[in-house]
Amino acid sequence: MVFLRASGRFQVQVSVLTGQGVMGNYNMHTTVKVVHNGKVYEVPALTGNALKHWHSVHAAKAYEALGGKQLNEFCRKGVGLRGKDMNGNDADSESVAIEDFCNDLHGFLIPKKQIKRDSLVKFAFGIPVLTPEVLESVSKFAVTHNRVDPTQKGQTGEMMVFRQEYASGYLYGFAVSMDLDYLMTPIYESLKEGGSSNKSVDAAEKARRAKAAFAGLISTVTGGYGSKAARALPISSLKEMVVALSPKPIPQLVHGAYDNYIEKSIDVLKAYLAIVGGNAHVICYGVTCPEAERSAGKAEKSGANIEVKNVDKLEELASTVLDLIKKYIEETPETKK
Template identity: 25%
Template sequence: MKWVSFSARYLVNVEDLNNVESAGNYVRHRRAPIIVKEGNTYTVTYVPAVSGEMIAHGYQMNLVEIAIERNLPVEELAKQGILIKRGAGDSVHKTGCGDKNGSDYELCVIEEDIVEDVAGFLNPDKLVKRTSNIAFSYMIPALDAVKASAVTSQFHVRYATKEMIDKYEKENKNIQSLYNVETASASYVLTGYLNLSNIGVTQNYPVKEVKDKKDREIASLDALMLTLTQFLFGAKRTRFNPLVEIEALVLSVSEKPFNLPPINGDFNDYLNLVKSTADSFSSALEIDRPKIVFYVKGVKGSLSNPVEVFKSVRG
């Protein structure tokens, strides 16, 4: 098994990556409840958040672009940015898998589409489930920076010329209107994993493998690199492109599932904890110690930039 775990921390200012609803002319940012320990007690607080679903969508679209460039299979809907996976009916897909079942059906689907290979699908009619090989947490403020996070609304005016106003007001349409959009700023943390070994391999028995498995593994890792180092996910980028600084990015590669914790508190303490846990993990399972590579701004022994973290893992 080749299991890649990642943990990132970003200083993000003025973002609207994930709004959830509008009430009249007010657009709300997503929030999530988290538990914070203060002394000997725990308190609940609501903080700005970006859902794992939003981040996973960005990752999958980055994967689509890379796959197209490298002539790896991508389903037609995915090429259009429509990530509809196989479900109870395959009629919306251009597929040749309809008459297959079990492992043969799963193999056929992943041979047609790298997105469903990496990110999974579920077809109840075929009794075939493929668990996603990529996972993302919600992106939330680091526990040591919760009090420094903020959500506030920004005032905007949708402008129109006098001629347009005169025309549409006769039809009772207010085309020049006021509206407010919530934006958030925080030191965010994000974690997740990528199971490279299960890419290009069926999860239903008998186990079968695609011919271009290695190319798919590299493409999935490169898509993750673009997603995390270039912050390529989220909505409202054209007018609310956030100001982002990568504070830390840590990756581990292991032969069994070894998942990195979120980067909270002092960076040196965090790295010492990860290294100690990796030692205990490898000793308990009698396997090779997970390989850990990291970029942490201003910390001795760190790689010089986040992209080098992925170059090291890929190499």
């Protein structure tokens, strides 16, 4: 069983995080209102849906690079059309649909057949860190572009001018939840049948899909997003990231936009595990987690255990997470070696 939670912060410059729409020849950037200390700020944002889309694109590429073969053409080409079987037709069942990696990981809905699957990956909005200094420094501005119309050669319409809004921000926070335990496992079909599925799962394929999901996350938060990437790739830098893994379901980590989100996240995990028992691993990249100095914190009477580790390099974060994913999957009873 693998349940992964992550939150962190990245810096972004001159990027279209999420497009909002077009008015004439003016392309707008999505903005949201956030409240801090009783004051309302309107800031450029990165929607959870946009992050989810780009994660599916990068995860599919990682899955294929890892040797994965179970992708339909929509998944392979980064088209967010879900619910198709391996031949590109509407799937007849959840079991058939989740043979495709994207359907399995990111869910789907086929209204005509009343077949659905919730996404195993859920992203929060990416918003500026909630401090006055950061919120007041975030900016949105328009840049002029020229577009050539090949059908209007020699006429005044040859160059069409349009304006695209971009955003720059010192620090943005993000948060993501991944219930990787349900990979390759029908959810709604088993409920309809009155119990959980007893079908054994290929451990190697499940591990491949879980690894691809995390690789897709790394690729996404290091700049692999942007609704208008055709005009300019995002200028982005991942500053810090905290990943929590457990063989049992665990709460979402505190969003990276909040102050002291790392300490608060560990406190949430401790409180939860003190009630239900179990263990979790927390890996901190780009920031020092004080808990790591105390090695492991054990909740009295419950047997709960949280192991916290600090890493300096993204490669070490990735290798630590992938080792834990492999370990958890191999320990799952229904997976076959």
